[in-house]
Amino acid sequence: MILNIAAFPAEILRKKAEPVEEITEEIKTLIADMIETLYNAKGYGLAAPQVNRSLRIFVVDRNGGKSVVREPEVFINPEITAFSGEIIADEGCLSLPGEFAPVKRYAKVTLTALNEKGESVILEAVEQRARALQHEMDHLNGVLFLDHLPSFRKDTIKKHIKRRIQSGDYPQII
């Protein structure tokens, strides 16, 4: 089932998400729906708070959503355990559709999490993939890419969104 994606400034996007205690059938359904929603929106990654569930789960496409082959990866209760270097590149978010800005991130991260089967996984990622993991991790802590920008740039994007809302050129904030 395709889920509604919460758009900035929806409050859910600012909440710290709760850990998943057990991978129940309900959680499995949520994960399947998140994957369907991610590909439907042609995104790179999607975190549970973006579909109005305040849980520490995100899904990322292994190929950055750029390949015809869909390779979704699921991360439950993830933690970034090591990081190094830095990269700056344009970043966007399904919860701020059409808005992009350069964001500084670590160039390399190590992530530990559970997969959808409840198995522990450790992943090392670099560049774009490392960026995606950091972006989705942020969502679980109520942080958006906007928060990494200098205040003048953040204000410009906020004003732009306000104008878009007024002109009806912005998704429903749910």
Ligand code: NI
């Ligand atoms: Ni996002």
